[in-house]
Amino acid sequence: MKEPLTFQEKQILVSLFNTLIILVAYSYYLHSKYAAFTDQMLNDLQFLGKAFLMLIPITIVVQVVFLIIFHIVVRIISSEKIPEITDERDKLIELKSIRISHWVFISGFFMAMGSQALGMKPFVMFLALIISGFLAGIVSDIAKFIYYRKGV
Amino acid sequence: MKSEFISNKIRTQRFFAGEMTQQELADKTGVTRQTIVAIENGKYFPTLELSFRIAYVFGKTLEEVFAYKADEDPVLIKLKKSKDKTKPL
Numbered sequence: 214m215k216e217p218l219t220f221q222e223k224q225i226l227v228s229l230f231n232t233l234i235i236l237v238a239y240s241y242y243l244h245s246k247y248a249a250f251t252d253q254m255l256n257d258l259q260f261l262g263k264a265f266l267m268l269i270p271i272t273i274v275v276q277v278v279f280l281i282i283f284h285i286v287v288r289i290i291s292s293e294k295i296p297e298i299t300d301e302r303d304k305l306i307e308l309k310s311i312r313i314s315h316w317v318f319i320s321g322f323f324m325a326m327g328s329q330a331l332g333m334k335p336f337v338m339f340l341a342l343i344i345s346g347f348l349a350g351i352v353s354d355i356a357k358f359i360y361y362r363k364g365v
Numbered sequence: 366m367k368s369e370f371i372s373n374k375i376r377t378q379r380f381f382a383g384e385m386t387q388q389e390l391a392d393k394t395g396v397t398r399q400t401i402v403a404i405e406n407g408k409y410f411p412t413l414e415l416s417f418r419i420a421y422v423f424g425k426t427l428e429e430v431f432a433y434k435a436d437e438d439p440v441l442i443k444l445k446k447s448k449d450k451t452k453p454l
Binding site (some may be wrong): 219220222266294296300301302303361363364365 | 388395396397398399400402403406407408409411413414415
């Protein structure tokens with residue numbers, strides 16, 4: 214018999230959904246805003262740095278807003294008690310998933326540095342960092358979900 | 366990650382404790398209900414600290430709540446095999 218999703222598992226799915234939404238929205242925003250930009254501007258490190266830093270506050274705000282909405286919805290439609298503590302199992306799962314996501318991000322970081330070592334344009338480094346950052350987030354959520362579902 | 370060599374009798378102990386709910390046990394041991402469910406289903410092995418706390422709530426010793434079968438432990442089986450290999454004929 215299939216077990217129903219627990220609160221933590223639902224929260225992870227919401228986080229995964231958020232990450233995908235931010236990825237799509239950010240890609241669309243960059244594409245629409247800077248499609249007309251010249252090749253020279255796309256390889257300007259100052260511009261790339263600003264575009265990268267802009268993503269951090271947006272991600273935090275979107276994640277917080279979605280989590281607040283999720284908590285409100287769960288309280289209204291479900292009788293499930295929302296866990297108020299983070300216990301040893303939660304911490305272990307968090308640590309294990311962070312370890313996996315670090316490897317993903319480090320791989321992306323090496324690819325980004327490799328692209329520069331091979332003389333590629335700075336935009337390639339920027340793309341590698343952005344993609345590996347998002348991938349690390351997605352992999353972390355998937356790992357957490359599997360650990361909660363299958364056991365740790 | 367179910368294990369065959371470590372098992373527990375938390376469900377039985379909850380029954381003998383007046384059908385204590387998983388939430389009550391979780392509140393008394395300072396963990397979430399989901400963690401108690403995972404332990405009962407063999408999907409999570411609690412730390413020694415939490416194991417003692419669970420046994421304490423039921424007023425039992427660790428051995429009365431948790432069971433360990435050494436002859437089914439894969440690590441011990443592997444160690445035994447490697448020891449047998451190095452044994453002179």
